[in-house]
Amino acid sequence: MSLKTASRVLNNEPSVSESTRLKVRAAADALGFRRNAVAADLARGGVSRLVGFVTGDIANPFYSDLASGIERELRKHGLQLITASSDEDVDRERELIDALIERRVAALFIAPTADDHSYLRSELADGVPIVFLDRPPGGIDADTVVLDNRAGAAAAARHLVDQGHRRIALAGDLPRLWTFRERREGFVNALRDAGIGDPERYVRDGLHDAETARVAVEELLALDEPPTAILTANNKITQGALRALHPAARGARRDVALVGFDDFELADILQVSVVGYEVSAMGQEAARLAVARIESPGEPAHLRVVPTVLIARGSGEIALAAPLEGVPAVG
Template sequence: MPQTPLRSAARYGTRPTMKDVAARAGVGLKTVSRVVNGEPGVTAETEQRVQEAIDALGFRRNDSARVLRKGRTASIGLVLEDLADPFYGPLSRSVEEVARAHGALLINGSSAEDPEREQELVLALCARRVDGLVVIPAGDDHRYLEPELKAGVATVFVDRPAGHIDADVVLSDNFGGARGGVAHLIAHGHRRIGFIGDMPRIHTAAERLRGYRAAMEDAGIPVADSWMSLGVTGPERVRRAAEDMLTGPDPVTAIFAGNNRVTVTVIRVLAEQARRVALVGFDDIELADLLQPGVTVVAQDAADIGRTAAERLFRQLDGTPVPPERIELPTRLITRGSGEIPPAD
């Protein structure tokens, strides 16, 4: 079959360049560049000729080359734990909106709570020369970021503070929120209150545990070891932990759940119980108001956190460097029923 000879520009896998456009329009390379970037100094007639050539060839500026030349990529990176988690979806979205308002693209990656993967991702983003980074830390040592910070990569840590490095941090008041949630249970008459949370090596988990302890201490209630379950993760283990607390020698009358995944599992367990047990969860969950009873939670505003972090990032990028700051956002107790159940003693 006779193969029609194709212009280089149209060959499969090859893209037209400004040079091709220039040749077709019969102008110089730089003139094309001017048209593409809307720079002044081009006659309307010339501009139209160039535009026609662009459309005809399907030219699209190569941003890699542009970045190489200009130094800025107009993109930022977001490294979070898991995009499938309902907490991070809205967070990512709000970061994206801020980025978009600043004309930047967002690249996000999931660390899956693995410090090594976090580092791998962050460095990959740095290799692409993102202008800035929003990181939800999985690991606790971020010294590997020092050269990047020095090179001017704006960085904001979110949800948990960075390890061994001085940078902006935006987090929720995990301590205060947990303390308030547990105090709420105490105010409704509970004394034997269980706590189920993630590994204390995770900052948020540690802070929430600290809040639990503080609230108990404020009320002068000694905490039994059997009431605390730390580092459980995965539905099965949470389930067993909850059941143990409810049926042990010194059974709890209320449970404080350390994060949304724990809350969901505890709801399932409680639904199977004959006895009515109070529950307050950290993090809001969808449809919490439609359950019987409604689930009382300590809510963080993921979108607000993301927006705050992103705005802080662009402030670093736009203006003069500002000293690192730690921003703590308040949480909100939302009462819906489950936290107001009196002790069944």
């Protein structure tokens, strides 16, 4: 039996007798042989059916939900998603992107942590479908899907102002991240528009996990004039804030209003008000952009902005306690 005949069987090509097909399959099973689909596609001058996704932090449920939305849409087109995490490390992000491009993935999704992606200009010119998620790319024009971060943070800040609060804190992520910069801008502008002086008085950033968020919120609550309301800039920071506000925590305040940016599991049970949005829909839209780019590589870059909505569940509706009679409220 020739090598060519065996190859035709393993690649499911026609014009091979059933008896020959069975013999080749039996021999392959005995040897533990598995067809290398990627190599087969590349040998034919094509690309693999694999699609790469470089996330910011795989431990964050936001990214797993995003990947789920992408995967469901790609499945309709016979594409498979592989995911890797940069852990918000710029060098790691570049390494992962280079490795995936070298393997000639059919498309690439990036939730960027770096602010310069000009090194991808030649890949875009060659028609490689690249879609940026959650944060826009730096130095290039590419398909992008982001949230309306400013509007979401502004809506949360106005909601807390409407409950009578004036000392409102923002517990934020890494200041270099575009998403947090946008949310901070929306928050600060909303407080300024409400006539609150020094709107950045209670802004704290660099809180990239639940533990650093817990410590920061506890420090805010220990101030001589602590905030009476808090907006947390992502789901992990919200979880840290909840620990700081829990009755068992030292110095906890039950009367502090809280709105979190990003919904999360059990937030409804815990009655946490959030700025929410459809994460999976965001992923599906990104996948549709990638598929469209595969089919029409010459199209100009597209920007999709996913709207947010304030979901009131109780924690963000804690009104400012009335001041004692004869004692003015501190603004």
